[in-house]
Amino acid sequence: MRTAALLGAILLILFALFQDNPDQVASDVPMFDIRKVEVVGDLTYADRAALQRSYNQLLGRGLFNEPMAALKYIGEQPAWVESAKIRRVWPHTLRIEVHEHKPVAFWNNGKVITADGKIIAPATRPNLPLTRLSGPADTEAAVLDQFTLISQLLSTTSLRVAGLELEDRGAWNISFANGVSVKLGRDAVLERLQRFVAVYKSDLSGRIDRIASVDARYPHGVAVKWKAEQ
Template sequence: MQRTKGPWLGLILFIVLLVAGGRVLWLWLDRPIDRVSIRGEFEHVSADYLREQLAPLIEGQSWLSLDLGELRQRVRDIGWLAEVRVSRQWPDALTLELFEQEPVARWRDDALLNPRGEPFAYGSVSPPEGLADLAGPLGSGAEVLTYYDRLQRRFAALGIEIRQLRLEPRGAWRLQLDGGVWVMLGRSVHDARLARLEAAWRRQLGGEASQIRYIDLRYPNGVAVAWHGETVPVEP
């Protein structure tokens, strides 16, 4: 029995030394992060904004122990970032490739929409001017943005733009034209109602838009126009 202890003892010592060596190597490699490189093209956010937002996420982290997946998700939660790629650079650096959100509309007064209709917070960064103001129930951003694009193309033939578009909780739509006129579209038969509006706009309403408060299309025939202090039906 004594003869068998030698090989086993040697194996155990080898494993202990291997583990100890691996631990020493890990500690040597797992040094504090010293440099962070940021790559990307940014139109709306500044380098100072990004540094301010990123610093608390990386402070106190070490090079090997850092969970890149968790860091990527936390960085994505920063406003204005659509996508994030994170990689380690030997011996103590990180590289972050950041892709900025593209704002195409305001959303519910406190957010912006990207081209996919996904809302994102804009924080302390001022949104660009001239964006349409859209709103709807939670989760309806893509639907509202798609309908806004359709209406924009349709109203372009009349030489007007849509300033605001609202989808109400019960499914009714209303919109504001660039001259300030509100249009009550309702919940159904939108194409027929819009066709009546287009005909009335070309015939009469377009030349008197500055005097109109709102146009109500929720009638079987014709439209109702609210002028300054009175409502007058307009025949189709």
């Protein structure tokens, strides 16, 4: 009975102190130190071990000492990490839930465009069959939007976009996984692409290995350059 009463009194004192100065109590009382760090989440590209090492540096510190912003900052430094959700699990566990960026295309040299349109520059580019998008600085949103429209237009065909380029002067060029490249120019890009698709289906699909390039900038047709003409 006396033991229970004494324990209750100690807890009341700790509670009162914690209300007045939680950071000081958390650092002074051993029961509040960080003894375990958990990095959770489905990670394909982010380095879980590297994140674990970064957070392990906090072991032994007060569980409530580190500001939440600082804890999030540690987890969100790797390029592949979209967000890090921090949870303090009493009495001594720090749990970090990590969410990754989802890659949708490569951008220029070595960069990646994510599903939310952000450009990231990972230390190593993943070996994925993603479309290569390229263009001048600050045009990634426009190029990604154009790629989305083109993909929708081609959804009923066997053509898969391997690369889409926006030149400095505003002209568009597209290359397909089958090796065919098409110049689309600056204006009426989707209309010109539709014209190429029609010609491709009716006349070119069986002669892919002979095509060097296609120019779809003409108003009523396309010009095909055959490999023998090079």
